[in-house]
Amino acid sequence: MKPLLPSLALAFAMAATAPALAQQSGGTLNMVVQPEPPGLVVGIWQNAPTQMVAGDIFESLLRYDTDLQPMPSLAHDWSISEDGLTYTFHLHEGVKWHDGEDFTAHDVVYSVDVFLRETHPRLRASLVHVDSIEAPDDHTVVFTLNQPFGPFIGVFEVGTMPILPRHIYEGTDYANNPMNATPIGTGPFRFNAWRQGSYIHLVRNEDYYLEGRPFVDEVYYHVIPDAASRAVAFETGVVDVLPGGSVEYFDIERIMALPNTCITDAGWEYFGPLSWLWLNNHEGPMADVNARRAVMHALDREFMRDALWAGRGEVATSPLSSSTRFFDDDLPSIAYDPDLAREYLEASDYDGQTLNLLPLPYGETWQRAAEVTRQNLMDVGFNVNLVATDVAGWNQRVSDWDFDLAFTFLYQYGDPALGVARTYVESNIAQGSPWNNVAGYRNPELDAMWEASAVSPSDAERQEIYSELQRRLIEDVPNAWLHELGFPTIYRCNIHDLVTTGIGLNDGTRDAWIEQ
Numbered sequence: 105m106k107p108l109l110p111s112l113a114l115a116f117a118m119a120a121t122a123p124a125l126a127q128q129s130g131g132t133l134n135m136v137v138q139p140e141p142p143g144l145v146v147g148i149w150q151n152a153p154t155q156m157v158a159g160d161i162f163e164s165l166l167r168y169d170t171d172l173q174p175m176p177s178l179a180h181d182w183s184i185s186e187d188g189l190t191y192t193f194h195l196h197e198g199v200k201w202h203d204g205e206d207f208t209a210h211d212v213v214y215s216v217d218v219f220l221r222e223t224h225p226r227l228r229a230s231l232v233h234v235d236s237i238e239a240p241d242d243h244t245v246v247f248t249l250n251q252p253f254g255p256f257i258g259v260f261e262v263g264t265m266p267i268l269p270r271h272i273y274e275g276t277d278y279a280n281n282p283m284n285a286t287p288i289g290t291g292p293f294r295f296n297a298w299r300q301g302s303y304i305h306l307v308r309n310e311d312y313y314l315e316g317r318p319f320v321d322e323v324y325y326h327v328i329p330d331a332a333s334r335a336v337a338f339e340t341g342v343v344d345v346l347p348g349g350s351v352e353y354f355d356i357e358r359i360m361a362l363p364n365t366c367i368t369d370a371g372w373e374y375f376g377p378l379s380w381l382w383l384n385n386h387e388g389p390m391a392d393v394n395a396r397r398a399v400m401h402a403l404d405r406e407f408m409r410d411a412l413w414a415g416r417g418e419v420a421t422s423p424l425s426s427s428t429r430f431f432d433d434d435l436p437s438i439a440y441d442p443d444l445a446r447e448y449l450e451a452s453d454y455d456g457q458t459l460n461l462l463p464l465p466y467g468e469t470w471q472r473a474a475e476v477t478r479q480n481l482m483d484v485g486f487n488v489n490l491v492a493t494d495v496a497g498w499n500q501r502v503s504d505w506d507f508d509l510a511f512t513f514l515y516q517y518g519d520p521a522l523g524v525a526r527t528y529v530e531s532n533i534a535q536g537s538p539w540n541n542v543a544g545y546r547n548p549e550l551d552a553m554w555e556a557s558a559v560s561p562s563d564a565e566r567q568e569i570y571s572e573l574q575r576r577l578i579e580d581v582p583n584a585w586l587h588e589l590g591f592p593t594i595y596r597c598n599i600h601d602l603v604t605t606g607i608g609l610n611d612g613t614r615d616a617w618i619e620q
Contacts, residue, residue: 127600133599135326136328136350137327138334144284144295146266155262160306160613161306162289164261165195166261167262168606181194189248189252193212193247195208195244200311201289203272205271211267219268220265234250235249235250236248254559255558268289291309292318306325308321328343332355347591348372352468366596371605371606376588377515381584382510382543384509385582389452394448394452396580398486402445403477403480408586412473417589418588423585425516462493462507498538511586514527527540547576553573593609
């Protein structure tokens with residue numbers, strides 16, 4: 105190993121001898137939540153803002169670090185049998201629900217095997233591999249699988265498997281239970297108040313089972329309707345934390361020039377947010393694979409990243425995000441190549457009809473991305489019309505397959521079986537949802553590969569299958585992949601340990617503390 109340069113050696117020596125900052129208790133965290141969540145019971149609502157706020161109130165059995173390795177949460181210890189069929193979790197003792205009732209393993213069995221099987225379609229897809237969920241005693245839960253399912257260890261985070269109080273929900277109409285308005289969890293913060301259109305207020309759980317946590321006294325989630333006003337709220341000290349996507353990317357550099365301002369891209373590793381253009385494979389011009397290939401190579405995605413996303417994130421090279429397990433970095437190129445795009449377009453059946461392109465109605469940056477995309481496509485010979493919608497209109501048109509091309513981004517949840525396969529398997533084609541196989545891509549051979557890769561007990565075998573799947577998808581181009589999105593969190597530098605896991609702010613306030 106080469107010796108360190110003197111300056112670097114000195115820096116490391118100073119860092120080694122410098123005293124660590126002592127964690128301090130007290131203070132208030134003021135954060136933005138945007139848009140306002142429809143509800144706070146994460147087992148019923150799965151929206152991103154719900155998951156962020158509810159992660160303070162509810163918990164699951166595990167958390168995951170930024171390398172997606174499991175860490176303790178409600179479970180302090182766990183084991184997996186050698187045959188991959190039995191998952192045993194040992195729960196913390198002395199845990200209380202916020203209303204003072206005892207938390208037990210029976211709450212876990214009820215939450216997963218009853219409540220969430222009905223309300224949580226993403227988790228339900230993983231539970232098809234589960235034969236039974238049992239509580240041999242009050243502090244042990246045993247999941248028995250009907251076949252090995254390697255990704256299963258990745259489903260125990262609070263957004264995927266929130267644990268809910270059986271004594272509140274058993275035998276009720278979940279969606280209309282009056283306790284939804286004042287949610288009860290086991291988490292580090294208790295619900296205190298929700299002033300619609302203004303803020304959600306949480307207070308420290310004084311009976312939290314981890315001694316000393318949380319450190320801060322209270323958290324306010326401020327509802328501020330537009331990006332410019334959210335930026336002003338940070339500048340004027342009304343809020344101290346701007347979660348990813350709170351402000352337009354062109355404002356980031358200006359905000360970062362403010363004193364006591366820090367930024368991090370960490371905390372999205374579990375989600376691996378990937379943006380793409382839905383290409384309507386059902387009918388019309390995008391049903392032609394050469395037309396789809398022309399779209400893929402017509403897009404100047406590096407320009408979009410640098411000019412529109414302030415250089416944050418990465419240009420996608422695969423249907424998998426690079427933070428998702430089994431990503432392959434040795435794949436055929438899908439890079440910007442307008443000459444190649446014109447060749448593919450010439451080889452297609454496209455006859456000049458106008459393509460309807462739906463921007464994502466999430467702010468000015470996305471609108472600009474749509475305008476650049478339109479220009480890129482017209483430069484190689486497509487005719488393109490932008491169809492402006494609000495969020496409800498976008499949801500409706502995408503759900504009804506009423507588009508030729510449409511912007512979106514989805515989370516990948518750390519493993520292709522959990523968050524990627526849903527976009528490409530034929531069994532997940534159904535009108536009425538903007539989050540399934542909206543493009544209508546059909547390939548029975550690949551469907552069999554998705555199924556085989558999910559249940560293979562060997563990581564080496566899974567890698568081989570997923571690498572082939574990535575190559576085959578790039579050949580077929582069912583969607584036009586854009587960017588591994590960078591969603592930076594902007595915060596005051598005297599706030600420490602705000603992002604400590606792979607889901608970032610969704611469970612980060614447990615560890616956060618404010619240097620006074």
